Amino acid sequence: MDIYGSPNPQKIKVIVFDFDETMYFSPSIKVEYNEYIKRTVMALSNLTEEETLLLMDKLGFTAGGEKRLSFTKNCESFGVSKHAWDEYRLKNFFEIDYSKAQIAPNALYQNLAKKYVLYIASNEVLDNVLHKAKRLGIDLAPFKEILAPSPKTLHTYQSKEQSFMAIQQKEGCHFDEMMMIGDRYNVDIKPLEDLGGHGVLVQNTNDIVSFFKSF
Numbered sequence: 495m496d497i498y499g500s501p502n503p504q505k506i507k508v509i510v511f512d513f514d515e516t517m518y519f520s521p522s523i524k525v526e527y528n529e530y531i532k533r534t535v536m537a538l539s540n541l542t543e544e545e546t547l548l549l550m551d552k553l554g555f556t557a558g559g560e561k562r563l564s565f566t567k568n569c570e571s572f573g574v575s576k577h578a579w580d581e582y583r584l585k586n587f588f589e590i591d592y593s594k595a596q597i598a599p600n601a602l603y604q605n606l607a608k609k610y611v612l613y614i615a616s617n618e619v620l621d622n623v624l625h626k627a628k629r630l631g632i633d634l635a636p637f638k639e640i641l642a643p644s645p646k647t648l649h650t651y652q653s654k655e656q657s658f659m660a661i662q663q664k665e666g667c668h669f670d671e672m673m674m675i676g677d678r679y680n681v682d683i684k685p686l687e688d689l690g691g692h693g694v695l696v697q698n699t700n701d702i703v704s705f706f707k708s709f
């Protein structure tokens with residue numbers, strides 16, 4: 495766990511959670527996700543398996559944890575358009591192994607919501623977030639809103655940067671009153687840090703529990 499900025503429990507007003515691999519953790523997920531990306535690229539581009547694997551390695555799609563990049567931001571480098579990727583992932587949803595996944599207790603979010611405004615900002619399609627939350631048993635009621643691409647707005651891709659700006663506008667708060675909890679520094683934490691906000695980089699849901707124990 496790494497803390498960015500200096501989040502002060504008295505000053506923070508809004509806490510934003512990344513969803514995938516932050517609000518649940520599964521030890522085998524990174525390997526499974528890379529397999530999924532390989533299948534996706536081979537289905538949507540003209541690349542061979544060997545070319546796909548070489549490019550994945552070059553662009554950081556390895557099982558190397560938080561350094562992994564956003565496929566949405568990089569799909570065009572694989573010869574896959576954002577449109578094709580969005581359509582594909584709605585029909586070929588990346589299912590996680592729910593039996594191995596760990597989540598933080600729902601009471602943690604319920605208690606936080608008494609003091610802070612909670613949001614989820616995800617690059618995953620909204621329907622898929624809702625589906626996974628249900629399967630995992632994550633209670634989404636404590637969250638004011640989930641900012642994620644949806645079938646209605648699918649082709650207006652919403653980046654984390656845009657989500658932070660939208661939340662700041664909605665809440666009328668300052669960026670330094672916002673804190674992001676996520677599993678990838680470049681994708682989740684840095685965009686808010688650059689705006690003046692705070693962040694906690696977590697490796698699994700136990701990190702979330704231990705961070706908020708002393709927050």
Ligand SMILES: [Mg+2]
Binds near residue numbers: 512513514515678
């Ligand atoms: Mg994530």
